Amino acid sequence: MTERPQPRTAAELMRSRFEAFRDGDSEWLLHTWHPSTRPDVVELDDNPVWRALQIVDTVRGQEHDTAGIVEFRATYRSSDGVGVLHERSRFVREGGRWFYIDGIVKRD
Template sequence: MPPRTCLCGLPAPYQDCCGRFHRGEAAPATAEQLMRSRFSAFGVGDEAYLLRTWHPAARPPRLDLDKRVRWVRLEVLESTGGSVVHTEGTVRFRAHYVERGKPGEMEEHSRFVRLDGRWVYAGALGG
């Protein structure tokens, strides 16, 4: 069952926020929107969406999400480019999770590009 409030950090119901992207009813307009929707996809276990929004050059053949990890909160720390007029963008974020009852967090600086008019995740930046 999907969460009531969207996991992406925006104050909206999941169904109206990232749920519409996961269902294929809309496409994220910005790199940050895509990043938020991918975080939500990790949270609801939508492996198909994650693979669909991954750049083909970097996409793994399949995903096996760890069911012991529960993604609970997202903080967007910085965003560059990635608007409706850009073809590339980056988003630096901190993702909070709980694994086996213990809280944790991971930080990533991600790169996004437009491919055939849609934003896709192109991988993590070093450093």
């Protein structure tokens, strides 16, 4: 796992998770995934090349909140060409740490 600073907000966690996907760091993804929804393994063998992250909207998710929502658009390149993942993700803060819960993919 790449050494990463502990995110203070849900948006910071979203950015660090994007970097983990980009870098192929499945350990960080599992570390930041809430135990209630975390898979046993994150397979990144077919991971596209992640290019850019745009935070579209945030609801709560600040340093003293216990929950937050981050809507983002992430661009990527795969064997099928260039694409965009548009998701509205839920986060929770427990024990002073932010965790990813789940997300709803939006169709543009």
